[in-house]
Amino acid sequence: MKVQAIDWALVAAPTVLAVGAIVVLLVDAFTGPPRTRRAALVPAALTVTAVVVAAVPAAALWGEVRTTFCLGRSDALCSFGVNGLTLTFWGVVLFGTAVVALIGTVEVADGRTPQGEWYFLLLCSATGALTIAAARDLVTLVVALEVVSLPAFAMAGLRRGDRRAAEAAVKFFLVSVVSTAVTLMGISLVYGAVGDVFLVSLNVGPLDQSLEVVARVGLLLTVVGLAFKVAAVPFHMWVPDTYVGAPVAVAAYLSVVSKSAGFVGLLLVLQGGLPWLADVWAPLLGVLAALTMTVGNVMALRQGHAIRLLAWSSVAQAGYILVPFAAGADDPVPSVTATMGYLAIYAFVNLSAFAVAAVVGTRYPAQRLEDYRGLVRDEPGAGWPLAFALLALAGLPPGVVGLVAKVLVFDAAAGPATWLAVVMAVNVAIGLVYYARWLRELFRPAPEGASRYDVPNGVGVAIGLTFTAGLVFSVLPGLLLDPVLSSLTVP
C-alpha cells in the first residue's frame, strides 16, 4: 500500500497552532503558577506568537487552490483542500484568535482563571476552526467542528469559583452535544443515501425517489445541527445565558470564531455538497434567517445589560448572515461572497465591541448600559472605538464597513429572495433603536467623580487593532473586499 503523500504547506497553519497549544501548556506546567503580573502574560504572548507564525504559511498560500490527503491515485477525492474561501476564513480565525487572546488578558488581574490552560484551550479550538474551512469530506468536517466546540465549553467554565460561568458552560455543553448528535445523524443519512462522504461526490444530482427522501431528511437534520452552532432561532436559547455567564473574552470568541465555523460548515455542506437540494434548504434557511434576525432584534430592544444586548445583537447578525443562503444555488457566487464578506467584516467590528466591554467590565462587572455613560469623554481610547463599532454593527456611516456588509447581503438576496431583503431592511431599522440607546449613553455627560480607566495593555492593543481595521476599511472597503471577493469560488 502506497503511503499517502502529504502537502505539508497546506496543513502548516493548523499544525503550528496545535504545536503552539502544546508549548503553551508545557511552559505553564514547567514554570508553575505565575508570581508576577508580567509572568502571567506569558501564555497570552505565546498564543499571539503562535497565531502570527501560523499566519505566515497561510499568507504564502494566497491565491492558490490545492488539495491533500487524497484517496487513491486520482487527486479527485481529497479530504483537505485550500482555496480562497478557506484562506479568507483562516484570516478571520487567526485575527479573531489573536484579538480574543489579547482580550483574555483582562482576566490576569482577577487571578481566578488559570492562564496556561485557558490559552491552551483557545489554541486547540482555533486549530479546529482552521481545519473546518479546509475540510472536504463530511467526517473531517464533523471532527473539526467538535474540535472547535469541546475546548470552548471548558473555556466558558474555567474561572474558579464562578457559578455562573459553570452554569454557562454546562448549558453550552448540553446544547452543543445535542446539536453534534443531530448533525451526525443527518450526515449518516446523507452518507446512506449518496454512498460517499466527499463533498465532490455528494454533488450527484437527483437520486432515486426513495433515496432522495433519505437525503432530504439527512439534509434537514444536518442543517438543524449547524443551526445550533450559529445560534439561529429557534436554536438560540443557549446564547444569552452563555455569553453573560462566561468571561467576556469567551463570549467574543463564541460570537465570532465559533459561530463563523458553523457558517463555513453550512457553506461547505450546502453550497459545496448538496446544491441540488437547494429547493429544500434555501426556503428553510430563508425562514430561519427571517426568524433569527427578528427575534434577535426584538429581544435586544429590552436589554439593559451590555453583554446580553451584544448576545441578542449577535443572534440578529447571524440572521443577516443566513440571508444569502436563501438565494439558493442557481448563482452561488454572490451568495458565497456575501456570507464570507459579512463574516470577515463582522469579525473585527464585533470583537471591537467586546474588547471595550471587557475594559468596562473591569470596573463595572454588572455591565449595565448606564455604566457606559460618558465613556467617550472619560476614556476616549475606549469610547470612540465602541461608538464606531456600534455604528458599524448598525450599518451606518461612519461605520461604512458595516454598511458595505449589508450592501453585500442585500445584493445577494434582492431578486431570488426579495421578500427576505425587505424583512432585513425592516430589521436594520429596528436594530438601530438599541444601538442608538447605547450610543446615547456613551456621549452623555459623565457622572461626577468619574475617572480614567486603567486599560490593560493587551486589551488596549486589541481595541487599537480592531478600531484601526474598521477605520481603514471604512475609507477603502475595496482594500479588504476586492482580494477576498475575487478569490472566492464555490467550495
Place this chain on the structure above:
Amino acid sequence: MTDVLLDGLVAIPFAFAVLTRLLAPRERTAVAVAVAGGLLTLAWSVWAYADSGSSLAGSQVDHPWIAELGVDWHLGLDGISGPLVVMTTLVLALSLLSLVRHDPGCGAVADLAALLLLIEAGVLGAFLALDMVLFFLFFEVALIPMWFVINAWGDPEDEPGRRRAATRFLVFTVLGSALMLVGFMLVRAQAGTFDIVVIAERYTPHGAAGVTAAFLVVLGLAVKTPVWPLHVWLPDAHAKAPTVGSVVLAAVLLKLGTYGLLRFWLPVVDPSWALLVPFVAALAVVGIVYAALACLAQTDLKRLIAYSSVGHMGFVVLAVTTYTVGGVQGAVFASVAHGLITGLLFFLAGAIKDRYGTGDLGRLSALYGKVPHLGGLFVFGAIASLGLPGLAGFWGEMLAIRSALFHDDALPQATFVVLGVIAAFGVILTSAYFLALVRGLLQGAPPAVRPVNEDVPSIELATAEVEPGTSMAGAVRTDVDAMEWAAWTPLAVLTVVLGVVPGLLLTPVGEATRAFFGGLG
C-alpha cells in the same frame, strides 16, 4: 480640475468638521473655524457650479471604489444638482454664522458646529453621487450627526420628547433608506450597473422585478421627503430640534428625498404602468391638503412650519410624477425655494422662541408692536411661503400644477387633471393658514391694553420669568441684531431674486433634464 472641485465639496466640510472638533476646548476659535469652513464651502460650491456645464458631460469624477461589487466613486454636477448644492452650502453657512453669537442652550456649540459640517459633507456627497450605492451611503452619512443634534441640543424642556423625536427620525429614515437600497439592488440585477447615468440612458424597466424595484425606491424616498402618510416622524423632529437643526432638516435634509426622486427614481420608473406613478401623485396631493388642514389646527409655531413643509413637498412630488421637463424644473425650483423660505421661517421661529421662551401660538401675539423688524421679516417669509407671485415660492408650485395639467402622455389624463385642480385648491388653503398665522402672531393689541385671560400667562409674564444672569437676559435682544441680519438677509434677497428672475434657475435645469433623461416628455 473637476476632480478637485467635486471631491473638495465633500472633503472641505469634512476636514473642517474634524478641525472644529479638535479645537472644541477653545470654543470661540472652533466656532470661527467652523464658520470659515462653511463660507469656504459656499464659495467652493459656487465656483464648482460656475465651472460645470448644465449637463453632466465634462463635470464628472469616476473611479472604482469597491471594484468587486461594481461600486464606483462617481460624482457629478449638473443643472439638476447644482442649484441644490449651492442652496445647501448657503443654508449651512448661514446656520453656522447664526451660532457665533448665539448659544442654543446645552452648551458645546463647537460640537454642534462640527456636526453641522458633517451633515453638510454627507448631503453634498448625496447630491453629487451618480452611483446608487454611493448615493445611499452619503444619504446615511447625515443621519447620525442629525440624530445627535436633535438628541443633545433639542428642546431643553422636554428631554424624553426630544429623545423620542430623535430616535423616531433615525429609525424612519433608515427604514426608508434600507428599502431604497433593496430597490437599487433589484435595479442592478436587471440593468447590470449601479451607474445612474448609464441606467437613465439605457435601462427600460419591465416585469414584476422592475415594478418592485421602483416601488421600493419610491417607498424609501417617500419616507425622507416625506410623502403623506409617511410624514409622522417629521413634525416632532422639526419641533424638538434646536433652531439650526430645524433649519437644516427642513431646508436641506428633506431635499435628499426630492432629489432622490428626480435623479434615482424617474430613470427606473415607467409612466405607462397603471398604478404606481398616479398613486404616488395622489398621495402627494393628499399630503398638500392634509398639511394645510393640519396647519390650521396647530398651536405651536415650529410644528406649524413643519407641517407646511409636508404640503410644499407634496407639490414637489406631484411635479416629479408628471414625468415632464416642466415637472422636473418645477420640482427643483420648488425645492430650492422651499429651502430658502422655510429655512428663513425656522430661523425666525427660533428667534421668537428665544426671545419669549415659547412657541405657543396661544401665548404669542402682537409682535409687530414689540419687534417690528422681526415681525416684518416673518410676514415676508409667510407670504413667500404661501406662493405670492413675484417671490420664489410662486414659480415652483405654479409649475407643479401646470405640469399636472400638461403631463406625460402615458399618464392617465383625468386623474392628473383632477389632482392638479385639488393641488390648486391646496394653494388657497395654504394662504388661509398663513394669513391666520400672521394675524394671530403679529397683529392685535399690545398685551398691556388687551384684557389678559387669567388662566393664560401673557407674553409679559413669559419674558419676565427670565432671571438676570441667564444667557437670555444677558443679551438685550429686543429686535433683530446685526448677526441675525447677516444670517437672514441672503435668504430673503435670494427669495426676491428668484421670484423676479426665475429663468436663472429654470433654464439650466431644463437643459440638464433634457440631457440626463433623453426621452422625457
